[in-house]
Amino acid sequence: MTAMMMTQHEVLLRAAVVALALAHAPAAMAADAPVLRTAPVQYREVEQTLAAGGVVEAVKQATGAAEVAGRGGAVNFGVGDRVRHGLLF
DSSP states (O other), X not given: OOTTOOOHHHHHHHHHHHHHHHHHHHHHHHHHSOOOOOOXXXXXXXXXXXXXXXXXXXXXXXXXXXXXXXXXXXXXXXXXXXXXXXOOO
């Protein structure tokens, strides 16, 4: 028999030690555990706000320029409006 092989007696002894440790663990943990309040689960709306200061800046900007001399008649959208490719001024 090698040193790594355990006898049946050693296996039973180790199993008994583990079983005793596990049996006493909940009692030891319960003594140190804090008392927690519980409540039933329920759905409700929760409003959460966060006040913060800062500066908002555009990620991309574009400048429009005419390819020919002349005067524009109207701009059909304002600062901050969303536009898509191909829209005419």
